[in-house]
Amino acid sequence: MKILLVEDSRALAAVISARLNSFGHDVVLAENGKVAVEVFNEAAPDLIxxxxxxPVMNGFEATSRIRAFETSNKWAWTPILFLTASDTPDNLVTAIEAGADDFLSKSVPEPVLHAKMKAMARIAALRHRLSMANQKLYEQASRDGLTGLFNRRHMDMQTDVVWEEAQREHQPFAVLMLDIDNFKKFNDHYGHQAGDECLRNIADALSNVVNAANEQGTTQGAFVARYGGEEFAVVIPRASPEAYESIANSIIENIHNLRIPHERNADWGIVTVSIGGERLDLPGNKIATIFRTADTRLYQAKEKGRNRAELRGN
Ligand SMILES: [Mg+2]
Structure with missing residues (x-):
């Protein structure tokens, strides 16, 4: 284990370090609580x-501060074992209240210290596994299983966040709604497996366009999601008029360039998409309004012959 040893007495620190090294652990030393708090994140110890x-900062204060760091990740928990000369009941209670897991006297027999550390390490390993599993679950819950894009649920949550930010900072905001042209006919003609493959290819093309725009700095924090069925949405915070239009045009063009055969797609003969969009210089209305407008324009794009983007009102 990597152990952060917080001890002001150099002589004691040397003795304890040597003992911990002999158990096979690596030791990072902090000579007071303040130093411990400062090195905690970078050292990422398995046990403290x-x-x-x-001097400067005692163990109670340092423990509270370290626990405060960890509240950002509710599964993070580094075991803290108090090792002290003054093992009074009051100190024990204060230590546990501050966030300590256990409390031992410095005169504790070596095998007891060793055993306690083992128990703490087990708990830490379990927490770590839970944290990983939790992260994975979160990731799975936010993604669409077929395309790997954000799903509708995650999109709604994320949209609320960036929408509020745009309102607060008086930044423009844009949404594109898009839909694969004659997709029902595609499925009827080529089968659902081919339909799934088509959705995945379209999703990849959309991700490529949006990622490229973010990387080039045309947009900041734009994201794409599967809205449902063969519908997708692109949310573009801080969207300049140019970014808004160039993303829509790139999507039409890139999907056209995939040249996925689609005999039943009217004159085109390949898979195409239609887009409806709305961009606001100042987000004022409710978020639902912008999606509704984009959706209305998507229908206009369909009516006007598909494979096109309708981005503004007449
Ligand atoms: Mg001391």
Whole structure:
């Protein structure tokens, strides 16, 4: 394990370090609580051994501060074991209240210290596995299984966040709604497996366009999601008129260039998409309004012959 040893007495620190090294652990030393708090994130220890009485910042304060860091990730938990000369009931209670997991006297027999550390390491490993599993679950819950894009649920959550930000900072905001032209006919003609493959290819093309725009700085934090069925949405925070139009045009063009055969798609003979969009210089209305307008324009794009983008009102 990597152990952060917080101890102001150099002599004691040397003795404890040597002992921990002999157990096979790596030791990072902090000479008081303040130093411990400062090195905690970078050191990322598996376990902390904390003294109470230290100059500058004592062990209770350092423990509270370290626990405060961890609240950002509710599964993060580094075991903190107090190792102190003054093992009074009051100190034990204060240490646990501050966020310590256990409390031992410095005169504790070596095998007891060793055993306690083992128990702490087990808990830390479990927390770590939970944290990983939790992250994976979160990732799965936010993605569409077929295309790997954000799903509708995640899109709605993320849109609320960026919408509020745009309102607060008086930044423009744009949404594109798009739909694969004659997709039902595609499925009827080529089968659902080919339909799934088509959706995946379209999703990849959309991701490529949006990622490229973000990387080139044309947009900041634009994202694409599968809205449902053969519908997709692109959310573009801080959208300049140029970015708004260039993303829509790139999407039409890139999907056209995929040249996925689609005999039943009117004159085109290949898979195409239609887009409806709305961009606001100042987001004022409710978020639902912007999606509704984009959706209305999507229908206009369909009526006007498909394979096109309708981006503004007449
Ligand atoms: Mg001390």
């Amino acid at each position: 051994l904390m003294d109470i009485d230290m």
